[in-house]
Amino acid sequence: MSSQNLKKTDVIFGLCHTTDVEHMLPGGVCKTNEEKFVVLKEVIKKDPQEIINEIIDSGLKGRGGAGFPTGLKWKFASLSPEPEKYVICNADEGEPGTFKDRDILLKVPAKVFAGMTMCAYCIKAKNGYLYLRGEYKFMVPELRKVLDSFHETIKKLGYDFHIDILLGSGAYVCGEETALMESMEGHRGEARNKPPFPTVEGFRNKPTVINNVETFVNVTMIQKFGVEEFKKLGTQDSRGSKVFSVSGDTPKPGVYELELGMKLSDFVDEYGDGDTKAVQVGGASGFCVPRKKFNDTIIGFEGIPTGGSMMLFNSSRSMYNVLTNYLEFFAEESCGQCTPCRVGCQQLIRGVRAVKCGLRSPDYLDDLLKLTASMKLTAKCGLGQSVANSFSSIVSNFKEEMIY
């Protein structure tokens, strides 16, 4: 069954055959010998403040999951008089069930580099970094090729900006922006206290803009199509489209680009297998939505925001297994520096197992829910804070599966 209400879009991957952007894609999906970088050429003639205002006006919010307004982030960094600033592209997508940045970097890497360059131009940075998760090391040779011709073009345009690729080494928490910067500086990937925020003190303690892969592509496309075109997509609170990673019990797993603000029921009609029991929106750190709430759930910043991971589970699946898999993941990936997350994750696993095998009464689940609430309040970074999301949404919606 195909949903009429689901609006498929083509901003991130598509349209490159019919617009000037195709010429920005040496080595990308659109093979062309010309390297015109038409958009970029025009953009670096504009007033940086004008570009920033356009991005603010577009309503674009970060696509990594947290959803901070991109234009504001750029504005904060641009206001600093510090001569040394950095642009970082966060390509450390480690959220279970996410793989959209993989496809973006495989198919349209030049759009990412163009977006980073626009950011550098706006905040006056000379150096940029693509922090690529170690699991995607296989992409490096191809990305370097694209970067080489990109640097050549930038030079021809008479603009000074250089992008390097840095590899992660298999640590989920490094997707957290300050942990990522610690890792770039050669340390354990342990999150920093915020404030100061990266736009004030980021990489090497200098003002830094760090955005998700998809966010940079959106910037490129906003500059290509104009703000008004972009605003036609999505809703008041969730402008634009989003690239979703669809996996689990679905006849068509893969990467899909859809307008934000859709109803989860429309999504399930399109991608479900007809027997969808629950959808985990936003990966292990996101929320589990049961069937009875599909109709009332909006995917977007006004409902459940997501970095794009959509895992579908049908009625043959045990939600207890889903939960323990997530908890084991968090316990392994917790960096261990703050007590709520380090101890909390371990206790949650022990707790749900104890309830399942009858060592604890079902009421103990309420104690565990209180524990996740404390973790949400007291954990130092997003990892520990977000354990509560999946835990409470799975436990409260599938309580009987946790007990019997």
Next chain:
Amino acid sequence: MIENLTKKYGKSREALIPILQAIVEKESYLSEEAMNEVAKKLDISAAQVYGTASFYSFLDTEPRGKYVIRVCKSIIAEMKGKKEIIKTLENLLKIKVGQTTPDNLFSLLETNDIGWSDQEPSMLINEKPYTNLTPEKTISIINEYRK
């Protein structure tokens, strides 16, 4: 080798992880000697080198085989038959998860989501991803590496 790496990446703290990554690429893991030498070259304590290395799952501090197999253990992988792939690999290589074959050719590990949930079960062999695995496909992939 470490001398050459410091020439390539420099001797600042920022060079540490790229240097460790390069050593793992060449030698499959970080030996005590290697970590001590890196510490000396970068003029930091061995504890800092070990502390950093042990944080990252791809910077192994235990001996590993020439080919490190990392099977994805995400919930989606589990739903799509990861267990069968592990069983196939264990039978084929005659080792358990976490072990290395006596000829030092293969190490078998499990790892968190490697970014292929649309094509599970999946695994990495060193840096190369293999997806949509079946027992048969897994066997023929391993046989290729044995040649």
